[in-house]
Amino acid sequence: MTDPIYKTDALIAQDIDAYLETHQHKTMLRFITCGSVDDGKSTLIGRLLYDSKMIFEDQLAALEADSKRVGTQGQEIDFALLVDGLAAEREQGITIDVAYRFFATEKRKFIVADTPGHEQYTRNMVTGASTADLAVILIDARKGVLTQTRRHSYLVNLLGIKNIVLAVNKMDLVGYDQAVFDAIVADYSAFAASIGIESFTPMPISGFKGDNITAPSENTPWYTGPSLLPFLETVELDTTADQRKPFRMPVQWVNRPNLDFRGFSGLIADGVVRPGDEVRVLPSGKTSTVSRIVALGGDLEAGVAGESVTITLADEIDCSRGQVIVAAKSPLEVSDQFEASVIWMDEHEMVPGRAYWMKIGAQTVSASIGAPKYEVNVNTQEHLAAKTLDLNSIGVANITTDREIPFAPYADSRDLGGFILIDKMTNATVAAGIIHFSLRRAQNIHWQATDITREHHASMKHQKPAVVWLTGLSGSGKSTIANALEKKLARMNRHTFLLDGDNVRHGLNKDLGFTEADRVENVRRVGEVAKLMTDAGLIVVTAFISPFRSERDMVRGMMQPGEFVEVFVDTPLSVAEERDVKGLYAKARSGQLKNFTGIDSPYEAPDSPEIRIDTTSMTPDEAADIIIARLIP
Amino acid sequence: MSVKTLTHLQRLEAESIHIMREVVSEAQKPVMLYSVGKDSAVMLHLAKKAFYPSPPPFPLLHVDTTWKFQEMYKLRDKAAKEAGMELLVYQNPEAKEKGINPFDHGSLHTDMWKTEGLKQALDKYGFDAAFGGARRDEEKSRAKERVFSFRSANHRWDPKNQRPELWRLYNARKNKGESMRVFPISNWTELDIWQYIHLEGIEIVPLYFSAPRPTVTRDGLLLMVDDHRFPLNPGEEPVMRSVRFRTLGCYPLTGAVESNATTLPEVIQEMLLTTTSERQGRAIDHDQAASMEKKKQEGYF
Structure with missing residues (x-):
């Protein structure tokens, strides 16, 4: 059942130096196995580890004991127990998280991403697939192509894996019947073509019995194709293809040990670099020539895709972390608007319009996602209408970044087209994304310069424009303070405008409700209006609950430095509820009013507002005076 | 190219x-x-x-x-x-x-x-x-x-x-x-x-290589008497054995293996031919599942 050549490498005992020499030149293949509990995925990986002698005696003894105690294979070894690492997984007999396994044969070293197959673990599968060169998609021969097979294939294809093995497993349970195998392969071929998978390699195997794992099985004389392990050992790697592309290296770190040395460190995403090559730094577009590739132990003659290097340039040009050094003659596209596939990975659903951190290459920028154009049903690949994306759902949406970034479509480069989104509040990684292309809009709409500038507007009014942003719970006293403030400013001949939450909802924002997404859009629009008013030279006073820190920070980012004054109207919930001027708290408490801030929707207090007003110890007039003292020193 | x-x-x-x-x-x-x-x-x-x-x-x-x-x-x-x-x-x-x-x-x-x-x-x-x-x-x-x-x-x-x-x-x-x-x-x-250490010539603690060292056995582990703090049983004398360590921690908790491997290739050879996993020499992992x-x-x- 097991081919002995994988049990021990004879060379180890005979000539260790020769063995080491061979081992040094081994390449590495990273692959992912996709399949659910019942497909025998863990059993297959356990089998690969066992057959390639990666299981030691003490581990085997523990495994035998565990197999008898909690195994599902009777008296036989349950290989699945080898790979389920977390205590919760072993107790429940399921795989929850991505696990990485390692084994080596005479020709290659392998890293296997072992991921759970259920729909609720889409994020884990995507994570495992993101670094894989190849995917093994398991099918239970008794069941054929199932919904989950289609899901796994869709995700593997989405993540750009070109090498796919279709492992029709448990052939022992269908009597090694060729007709069963052929029917499944025909069925899968039709489906694969429909989603754009160009080719795949089908194999009839039994992970449990060991058929066609390390060597052709006597049980399938009708099958003349490769066995799994020999195939994995010889399949061509994508990594060398990356070296044939034009040079691209995101700058991770600027190396400055002293004034005489300035090196740019990064991992080469694509291509090859040599001293003398002409390069361009993006997005600035400045050009220079590579002088050295510096390394401990002596300079290098070349650096290739996949290597971490430090290069120096002939000219002192501006270049910092996040910028991308590229071949001068074939630069990357630069844009601030993209269409992308987004895989949502957080319990908290996506909020269209909200600003998230977007990490791409070595840079992190602020980015907001538009409402999804559609969501993809991962089981049927149908396009569905959607207002948001929740955990494990995948959709297509437009992304806008706060500055222009160099990028490549994901299909051309994983490193320059794949990104993650990070929640600005919780710092959780909430989504992964794949750039399809930049939107032409970003290139074709230019800012129209006007002759009367914002400085003109302000100087005609003899004032410095500002936005006084009052935030606090409903009933905290925002509108009252705003009103007192505007009256005092008017008496001082200042040109002002008050934007009030309730009033704006009668007009500009009357199409918006009180869901999280609508609240975000509400604040965004008010921010844009306030910004136009500061351009007109006005002092704008706003009174909005504006419960979320990320949107307040977004508005702050729109304004000129120093023009945004955040005022936290700090009234305890109990006090605001006690006042209940509009009777809203009573309604919310009785359930008549949904999504009410402080009751069933959160209020995120500012961390460091410019001004904090404690309304339990101060009158509205006193509060207005404090704000004026800050505005007009 | x-x-x-x-x-x-x-x-x-x-x-x-x-x-x-x-x-x-x-x-x-x-x-x-x-x-x-x-x-x-x-x-x-x-x-x-x-x-x-x-x-x-x-x-x-x-x-x-x-x-x-x-x-x-x-x-x-x-x-x-x-x-x-x-x-x-x-x-x-x-x-x-x-x-x-x-x-x-x-x-x-x-x-x-x-x-x-x-x-x-x-x-x-x-x-x-x-x-x-x-x-x-x-x-x-x-x-x-x-x-x-x-x-x-x-x-x-x-x-x-x-x-x-x-x-x-x-x-x-x-x-x-x-x-x-x-x-x-x-x-x-x-x-x-190991391969990388060999290839790059990285210096490691000599304890990874075999040498005669004073040892006693405790609970199935071969321990090295590295200093005077090691409490010996009455009449017990440390025995000089040719040993090395596959992993290093606190000396009273780290089991040695008997070995003749004095060079890196020999150490690697022994590791590849051995039948127990690396952490077995450490007492800490055996406490509980x-x-x-x-x-x-x-x-x-």
């Missing part, structure tokens, strides 16, 4: 260097945990490569239990000096005061000197990112830990709530008080480590 096929070691090296540079770019105050073992030796070597010609821009931290082998202390000081890095040594004052030791206090020894000592040291210096030399092939719960492993303000690891890690994109953002443990050699195996996962949740590396 000619194509150069990267070997598995070259790919691993590039990945580890990339990880280290990310940490230095994104963390406020990083540190490298340095335990003087072979994994630490590889990590330190990778750090030198990652930042050359600058010295690695962070200090080394040794969370000391006072019970390491003498040869480890010697190499520790030498390696830090050669790398041009500051070496911080931390010993838990409470453990010191109470005289906590591996002979009388069992698992409390590891808990106080290592787990508590590490937390105290990180808090004392305010490090927000600590490199560790753990590898995923060592143990089952490590196989599922992220490269950037997020810790709460009280250093706890939540295995059920880990950040997804995609492509080469690591999310290093955190709030004040929270920290990251970062494992740049996550994807290396024991063989990779899922013991490492539990220790990690509590803040152990």
